[in-house]
Amino acid sequence: MTAYARTARGRAPRCEDGAVTAPDQSPVPFASPAAATGAEFVETPVDYDALVLASFGGPEGQDDVIPFLRNVTRGRGIPDERLEEVAHHYRHFGGVSPINEQNRQLKAALEAELASRGIELPVYGGNRNWAPYLEDAFTAAAHEGHKTLLVLATSAYSSYSSDRQYREDIARAITDAGLEGRVTADKVRLFFDHPGFVAPFQEGVDAAVASFLEQGIAASDIHVLFSTHSIPTADAERSGPRDIDWGEGGAYVAQHRAVAEHIVHKLGAVTGGATVPWQLVFQSRSGPPTQPWLEPDINDVIAELPAAGAKAVVIVPLGFVSDHMEVLWDLDTEAIESAAEVGIPAVRTQTPGIHPAFVSGLIDLVLERVEGTPAAERPHLTDLGPWYDVTRPGDCENVRLGFKPAAAGIAP
Ligand SMILES: CC1=C(CCC(=O)O)c2cc3nc(cc4[nH]c(cc5[nH]c(cc1n2)c(C)c5CCC(=O)O)c(CCC(=O)O)c4C)C(CCC(=O)O)=C3C
Ligand SMILES: [Fe+2]
Structure with missing residues (x-):
């Protein structure tokens, strides 16, 4: 299969961390060859019981x-x-x-x-x-x-x-x-980019930034850290369809960036168009130290915030659906402690939960x-969506653990 139209057109606008790009406002026609063939989307009704x-x-x-x-x-x-x-x-x-x-x-x-x-x-x-x-x-x-x-x-x-x-x-x-x-x-x-999943994050970021603004902190001094689970870089590179160039960190990182960019763009309504510095950061690394995982770690980034001129930090648990252990421990305990150590007020925003x-x-x-x-x-807030209904063989495979049969995909 050739590269997707959505790739050729350019994915969600990529930008350097800390900068805010204006997302393409023009309506994006859905031009994926997968949509044309129906190969990866199930477009016929199914009577699930x-x-x-x-x-x-x-x-x-x-x-x-x-x-x-x-x-x-x-x-x-x-x-x-x-x-x-x-x-x-x-x-x-x-x-x-x-x-x-x-x-x-x-x-x-x-x-x-x-x-x-x-x-x-x-x-x-x-x-x-x-x-x-x-x-x-x-x-x-x-x-x-x-x-x-x-x-x-x-x-x-x-x-x-x-x-x-x-x-x-x-x-x-x-x-x-x-x-x-x-x-x-x-x-x-x-x-990841469905409006129902993104809305609670948007609400949380809007409220947290608004409250820091009310305290007299300038938008440019409020740093927004979008945090997700680190994974081995080898897994990240294989995290989406292989015939698409997703950039460093694969589809996993591209999806998080696209959603973060969407949220930051909408945040303009709260800041009066002023930009906030933001970054995608990672947490909850495990595995042996010799194995490369996605970086930077959220705590390392927080330690550098005073040098970057930050007066407040908003921690967004973008990778997590509810307040489970990764949120309670790695963010509410460790990351909040890291912020306290450098004397920067921190707020952790809500997960979608219920x-x-x-x-x-x-x-x-x-x-x-x-x-x-x-x-x-199908609703989707970024250029990367709507994501596929069925995953193809090889997508998201784990080279360390080897091949295992999987349900709900396309048979090899
Ligand atoms: C991407 C991702 C999500 C988010 C997506 C999703 O939500 O599914 C997630 C969620 C979760 N991960 C969880 C717990 C654990 N994850 C572990 C280990 C690992 N997670 C990984 C990745 C992810 N994990 C990876 C690459 C490993 C290393 C294993 C390897 O090398 O292949 C370990 C083993 C111990 C350790 O290694 O730390 C535990 C105990 C819980 C439950 C929390 C609770 O109890 O509230 C939840 C929701
Ligand atoms: Fe995990």
Whole structure:
């Protein structure tokens, strides 16, 4: 396949960190060859009979922590002593991750939204790494007679950890549950630039910047740090369709930059057009020090803020769907501490969580697949969207862990 029109036209305007470019205001015709062939978009209606909300999962008490971490690192032979080192965030919070409760709330909110629109679609919840597992969700759905399932994963951007690993685990769960050939599972497209996902971030950034302005701090002294999960650079380079040049950091970084640029551009309404300095930063690095991961680390950037003349910092958890451990520990604990050390007032803005715009946007995304909405009509706030319904073989693959069968993609 040749390069996409969206690449030839130029992706979302790229700019150096700290500068703000005016995004192209002209309406962008949807010209992707994929849209023309329908190859990567499912534009015919599908009569799904259940929705599966798929998430990461987390421990519910101290005794769960090591078994949970064994699940997360399965297949990599990491000894328990080493796992205990990464367990400290969970130990600190009584062994309880907030993520399961957040997913229960999101599931209830999705059910309420479906009911309010008069749509009958049962919702099942299952996790990749903790109970209820994906396998439990598929088993329960099949037990109640559902066969054509749509999976909604709580992960917005494209990379091995946030897309393909879900699809691999879906395939494995269907096999482990003995449901091969009895159920099918499709997956809702990645939603990094869907208006429902972006709205809560925009709201948070607008409010935080407005409040610093009210305190008499100039826009040019308010630094906005868009933070996301660092991943190995090798994963980042393979995070999108391979026939497109995404630039350094692959599709994963390009998607985050495009959304950040959109938010900063809209922020002009709050600052009276004045620009704020901003940057994409990374957090929650793990893995051996010899393995390169995306940089700079948020704490290193915060340490340099006084030298850059910053008087305030707004921390935007752009890569995260809810206030799970990465947000509570790495941002609310560590990054806020880093800001206190250099004496700069800091605000961490909200995650989408169960914000009404997000919940309603997720149901819109589900209905796109139920109704087979043409790609050209699907909401997206950046030039990179709308993202594809089906991922092609090789996209987001993990070269370290090797090939595994995955659901909801195009067969090799
Ligand atoms: C991109 C990304 C997201 C965002 C997208 C999404 O939301 O899916 C995410 C989310 C999450 N990650 C989580 C937890 C963990 N991630 C780990 C390890 C890793 N994550 C990675 C990437 C990501 N992770 C990577 C490249 C590794 C190294 C593994 C390797 O080398 O291949 C480890 C192992 C220990 C360690 O290595 O630190 C844990 C415990 C939780 C649950 C939090 C809670 O409990 O509230 C959530 C939502
Ligand atoms: Fe993670």
